[in-house]
Amino acid sequence: MLEYVTDPDDPRLTDYTRLRDVELRKSLEAERGLFLAEGEKVIRRAIGAGYPIRSVLTTRRWLAPLEDVLGDATVYVVSDEIMSGIAGFQVHRGALASMERLPLPGVETLLKRGGRRMLVLEDLVDHSNVGAIFRSAAALGVDGIILSPRCADPLYRRAVKVSMGAVFSIPYARMDDWFDGLAQLREAGCQTLALTPDQTAAPIDEVKAAGRVALLLGAEGDGLSSHWLEEADQAVCIPMSAEAMAAGVDSLNVVAAAAIACHGLMRSSR
Amino acid sequence: MLEYVTDPDDPRLTDYTRLRDVELRKSLEAERGLFLAEGEKVIRRAIGAGYPIRSVLTTRRWLAPLEDVLGDATVYVVSDEIMSGIAGFQVHRGALASMERLPLPGVETLLKRGGRRMLVLEDLVDHSNVGAIFRSAAALGVDGIILSPRCADPLYRRAVKVSMGAVFSIPYARMDDWFDGLAQLREAGCQTLALTPDQTAAPIDEVKAAGRVALLLGAEGDGLSSHWLEEADQAVCIPMSAEAMAAGVDSLNVVAAAAIACHGLMRSSR
Structure with missing residues (x-):
């Protein structure tokens, strides 16, 4: 399911915002039980290992290589500018996925x-x-x-x-x-x-x-x-x-x- | 030789300025034939290996541990604020040394x-x-x-x-x-x-x-x-x-x- 997002402050993107603040990021991840996978290869491996996708953030250009594994996941498509603005750095292979953690075994x-x-x-x-x-x-x-x-x-x-x-x-x-x-x-x-x-x-x-x-x-x-x-x-x-x-x-x-x-x-x- | 520097734009500090700009840093280093050693242990090893010191940048607090190896090198002593401002990051063990490269063997x-x-x-x-x-x-x-x-x-x-x-x-x-x-x-x-x-x-x-x-x-x-x-x-x-x-x-x-x-x-x- 594609959703085009044009406002970097759109509340749908909160999983991805404030990536730059390491401390906040850590607590957010633990609190919400999520983690972020970066790049096509790593996202594929996370999906292959059974982690549920919350959503994917990508740009028009990087959407195609991932399409076959995304199923009916929510995909937020943004401009290159918003992508690097949100991520706070150059995102290699142009995609971030917000995934749900699975319970760890004891x-x-x-x-x-x-x-x-x-x-x-x-x-x-x-x-x-x-x-x-x-x-x-x-x-x-x-x-x-x-x-x-x-x-x-x-x-x-x-x-x-x-x-x-x-x-x-x-x-x-x-x-x-x-x-x-x-x-x-x-x-x-x-x-x-x-x-x-x-x-x-x-x-x-x-x-x-x-x-x-x-x-x-x-x-x-x-x-x-x-x-x-x-x-x-x-x-x-x-x-x-x-x-x-x-x-x-x-x-x-x-x-x-x-x-x-x-x-x-x-x-x-x- | 201690020199207390209170202006972050003082020209005596140019070896250390713009550390954040990787590209500029690289060309400056090559051009001027210098390199930077960070922290007491690494600075000691560089001096021990025979690299000449151009100068040292440190704070009052971190001066003492290095004093025995500095000889008559020029040491710029700055405030903590200027130190982290210039280095663009938290400098561990509070000292940077600008050293001269030696000719590499063929x-x-x-x-x-x-x-x-x-x-x-x-x-x-x-x-x-x-x-x-x-x-x-x-x-x-x-x-x-x-x-x-x-x-x-x-x-x-x-x-x-x-x-x-x-x-x-x-x-x-x-x-x-x-x-x-x-x-x-x-x-x-x-x-x-x-x-x-x-x-x-x-x-x-x-x-x-x-x-x-x-x-x-x-x-x-x-x-x-x-x-x-x-x-x-x-x-x-x-x-x-x-x-x-x-x-x-x-x-x-x-x-x-x-x-x-x-x-x-x-x-x-x-």
């Missing part, structure tokens, strides 16, 4: 589904990093992701975009309880591996993962909490060059570390 | 220095990606980086910041000639490995790198040019999960891929 439910390789993200704050890690995890065969209570939201617009839609293909859940979170993983039969820059830990490639594994990744900057580091079954590290350590290059960024660790996990538990 | 000179593990970046456009790849490369024992003629500048402010200063610790050079660039690498005894998402290529972990290796990484989105793919001695890939490929998750982002590949290089040529 951690217990997610763990019961099985899967040998789990990733656990503790308190990551950067949405781009969360998105990039979901993308790597999906490509490298991770079966599910568990978020700490305070970890950044994978359905925040920036995370969705950077993940290229991988946030829709990989099942995830959010812990209610950080303090006892690892106990739940152990009860489900997961060997918990804490990734640390500490070079005295076991090199990730030498870990023999015979059964089910949960790899724990800590926040940007601070890394894993000491509570989780102590609670984990084993600490693992990515070996770094001695020259780098001497020069003070003492860690990898979390996206690089996650990629190497997921790759190692896929090798060791093939 | 590719031939860089290759003559030796080093078994080289990385070659073809036409990357995103400064954050270039910075993150330098950071991973430094941590994972890459000996030098060669940039294609059009690859984004590692000394652009965003790249410097994301690299955490690794752009100062790892030697790099820029090719004059893209078309014959790989021939020069081969003449220097490098086995050239082209990283591709193509899953029929040799898995990176199975490559036996007996001698000197140059790993080629392509641009975001398009990957390596077909010319370089054909010219390279061997195509290598990072194995991906069959489920992911079926679901259309068909590649890793370049930072994740670079991290896995550098890690693999370090393992195979230890």
Whole structure:
């Protein structure tokens, strides 16, 4: 159903307005239970994963490539000028979709589904990093992701975009309880591996993962909490060059570390 | 030498003004042969690597932590308000330094220095990606980086910041000639490995790198040019999960891929 909108302040567009204000955006998304998917490919993946469409915002030029998947969704067609004015930036591939969130499974439910390789993200704050890690995890065969209570939201617009839609293909859940979170993983039969820059830990490639594994990744900057580091079954590290350590290059960024660790996990538990 | 500046339009601050305008910034930096280092840690690393300081811009509060390394450099001290006004964003760790570039070595000179593990970046456009790849490369024992003629500048402010200063610790050079660039690498005894998402290529972990290796990484989105793919001695890939490929998750982002590949290089040529 096409609706041509010529007034940028039209109340039909409120899902899309004030995109620039990050804080407001976050609370609006949580409050209304919506999220935004950007670009044809990502919108297709969200629809394919079963998320209901609230509406789509696009321009005349970008309508055609999406028409086959939109069904009877409401589509607001605006001018290029209104589009970039509302979005506050150049929208690549010219479409935004407002989608309804689906209820997340509980951690217990997610763990019961099985899967040998789990990733656990503790308190990551950067949405781009969360998105990039979901993308790597999906490509490298991770079966599910568990978020700490305070970890950044994978359905925040920036995370969705950077993940290229991988946030829709990989099942995830959010812990209610950080303090006892690892106990739940152990009860489900997961060997918990804490990734640390500490070079005295076991090199990730030498870990023999015979059964089910949960790899724990800590926040940007601070890394894993000491509570989780102590609670984990084993600490693992990515070996770094001695020259780098001497020069003070003492860690990898979390996206690089996650990629190497997921790759190692896929090798060791093939 | 401290100079208190109270007028944001003071001509002494021109190195720092108009930070917001990316295009202008780029041309100014190239033209004047300067670059900007942000934050205490990164400024220390730039000074430690021998880059001459033109000046430092900071506030009263952030002056003390840097005082020991500034020597007789000119330091412009401004109010918090002027600082954030000029920088156009919240400056973390409150200091910017304008530094002079040093002449880059030629590719031939860089290759003559030796080093078994080289990385070659073809036409990357995103400064954050270039910075993150330098950071991973430094941590994972890459000996030098060669940039294609059009690859984004590692000394652009965003790249410097994301690299955490690794752009100062790892030697790099820029090719004059893209078309014959790989021939020069081969003449220097490098086995050239082209990283591709193509899953029929040799898995990176199975490559036996007996001698000197140059790993080629392509641009975001398009990957390596077909010319370089054909010219390279061997195509290598990072194995991906069959489920992911079926679901259309068909590649890793370049930072994740670079991290896995550098890690693999370090393992195979230890």
